[in-house]
Amino acid sequence: MCIECLKLPPLHRHCDLPAKIVIMASEASSSKGEFDIYQTYRKILDDEEMSPPLAAILSLSQLMVESNAGTMFELVKELHDGAEELKRHTTNPISLNAGCELFIAFVTLFPHESDSFAELKTELVKQGQKYAKEAISYRNKIAELMLDFIKDDSVILTHSYSRVVMRALLHAHKTKRISVYVTEARPRGLGVKTHEVLTAVGIPCTVVLDSAVAYVMDKVDFVLVGSEAVVESGGLINAVGSNQMAIIAKAAHKPFYALAESYKFHRLFPLSQYDLPTHNPSILSFPSLPPRPFVTPPTTSGVSPPIAKSGIDESLNVTPTSSSERSMSAEMTAKNPDVDYTRPDLISLVFSDVGILTPEAISQYLVAMFAG
Structure with a gap:
C-alpha cells in the first residue's frame, strides 16, 4: 500500500504525506522496533504548515500501520491509548484533541464490506492518509x-x-x-x-x-x-x-x-474561561506571601507615619526598578x-x-x- 501511495502525484510541496509519514515512523521507532507515537507527532510538526490536529491524525494512522490488533475493539483501544499518550505530553491539547476525536470517530463509524480485519485495517489507514492529504487544501x-x-x-x-x-x-x-x-x-x-x-x-x-x-x-x-x-x-x-x-x-x-x-x-x-481543558489552579493565582509583622500604631493622634519622598512607605523597604527592568518574569508569564x-x-x-x-x-x- 505504501508503494502505491508513493506513486501518487503531489498536489503541492506539503501534500506527499504518505511518503513523509513512512519516513518519520521509521525514524521514531526505537532500537527495539517499538513505535513511538509522540516522537512521530513531533517530527510531523517540524513542518511549519502542519497543524496539531492533522499531525495527530497522521500519527494515529501510522499507529494503525504498526498495530498488531486482531479485532476492531483492540484497535480502537490502541487508538484511545495513543491519543492519551499525545495529550499527556502536551500542555495545550485542545486542537490535538479535536484531531484525535475526529479520527477515532471516523474509524469507529467507517462503513465497510471487508472480508477480513486485515483488509479493513489497510483500508482505514489508506482513508486516514487520504483525508490528511486532502485536508492540506482546506x-x-x-x-x-x-x-x-x-x-x-x-x-x-x-x-x-x-x-x-x-x-x-x-x-x-x-x-x-x-x-x-x-x-x-x-x-x-x-x-x-x-x-x-x-x-x-x-x-x-x-x-x-x-x-x-x-x-x-x-x-x-x-x-x-x-x-x-x-x-x-x-x-x-x-x-x-x-x-x-x-x-x-x-x-x-x-x-x-x-x-x-x-x-x-x-x-x-x-x-x-475556567471550563477550558487548559485551565488549572496555578493560572492567575496569587503568590503565597509571608505574614506581615504586627506594627504598633502611633500613640500620638493626628500624626501620620513618615512617607518617603518617592511616595512609598519606607517600612515596605521597596527598591524601585528601572524602566528597562520593568517586564514580566518567566514565573509571571507562566501564571497566565x-x-x-x-x-x-x-x-x-x-x-x-x-x-x-x-x-x-x-x-x-x-x-x-x-x-x-
Missing part, C-alpha cells in the same frame, strides 16, 4: 470563501499568527489592496511574525499593542482571527486576547470573523493562560472548508459529523 478553500468579504482598501485587524488567516490575507493580496493591523500577542509575540511575513510580500502592516485594541478598533473594517478549536456552542478557542478583541469589536459594531478548518471542530461545551474562549454571540461568522457558518450552525454540524 486553507485554500477557506481563503476563497473569505475573498468575497474582503473589499478593496479593506483595513483588517488580526491577532497573533494563524496559518489559515495568513493564507486568506495572502490570497486577497493577489487581487485587492488591503492593510493589516496585528496585535503583538504577548507573551510569545507571534504578531511580529505576522508583520514580517505580510511586510515581505508588500502588504502594509502595523503591530499594535495588546492593550491598544480598543484604540485601533475604529480604524478597521473587521476583525479576522484563526482558531485552535471551534466548540459545540459555536464559540471559539484561540490565542489569549481573542476574547477581548471580540468584546471590543461587538461594542464598536465591527464584524468579528473566525477562520477554522473542519478538523478543528471540537465536541467541547465550555461555559466560561495561553488561550481563551470567545462566546458565540460575539462571533459574526465562521469560515470553514464546509462553508460559511453561523455560530448556531456549528452545533448542528458537529452532531451530524459525529453521528456518522
Whole structure:
C-alpha cells in the first residue's frame, strides 16, 4: 500500500504525506522496533504548515500501520491509548484533541464490506492518509470563501499568527489592496511574525499593542482571527486576547470573523474561561506571601507615619526598578493562560472548508459529523 501511495502525484510541496509519514515512523521507532507515537507527532510538526490536529491524525494512522490488533475493539483501544499518550505530553491539547476525536470517530463509524480485519485495517489507514492529504487544501478553500468579504482598501485587524488567516490575507493580496493591523500577542509575540511575513510580500502592516485594541478598533473594517478549536456552542478557542478583541469589536459594531478548518471542530461545551481543558489552579493565582509583622500604631493622634519622598512607605523597604527592568518574569508569564474562549454571540461568522457558518450552525454540524 505504501508503494502505491508513493506513486501518487503531489498536489503541492506539503501534500506527499504518505511518503513523509513512512519516513518519520521509521525514524521514531526505537532500537527495539517499538513505535513511538509522540516522537512521530513531533517530527510531523517540524513542518511549519502542519497543524496539531492533522499531525495527530497522521500519527494515529501510522499507529494503525504498526498495530498488531486482531479485532476492531483492540484497535480502537490502541487508538484511545495513543491519543492519551499525545495529550499527556502536551500542555495545550485542545486542537490535538479535536484531531484525535475526529479520527477515532471516523474509524469507529467507517462503513465497510471487508472480508477480513486485515483488509479493513489497510483500508482505514489508506482513508486516514487520504483525508490528511486532502485536508492540506482546506486553507485554500477557506481563503476563497473569505475573498468575497474582503473589499478593496479593506483595513483588517488580526491577532497573533494563524496559518489559515495568513493564507486568506495572502490570497486577497493577489487581487485587492488591503492593510493589516496585528496585535503583538504577548507573551510569545507571534504578531511580529505576522508583520514580517505580510511586510515581505508588500502588504502594509502595523503591530499594535495588546492593550491598544480598543484604540485601533475604529480604524478597521473587521476583525479576522484563526482558531485552535471551534466548540459545540459555536464559540471559539484561540490565542489569549481573542476574547477581548471580540468584546471590543461587538461594542464598536465591527464584524468579528473566525477562520477554522473542519478538523478543528471540537465536541467541547465550555461555559466560561475556567471550563477550558487548559485551565488549572496555578493560572492567575496569587503568590503565597509571608505574614506581615504586627506594627504598633502611633500613640500620638493626628500624626501620620513618615512617607518617603518617592511616595512609598519606607517600612515596605521597596527598591524601585528601572524602566528597562520593568517586564514580566518567566514565573509571571507562566501564571497566565495561553488561550481563551470567545462566546458565540460575539462571533459574526465562521469560515470553514464546509462553508460559511453561523455560530448556531456549528452545533448542528458537529452532531451530524459525529453521528456518522
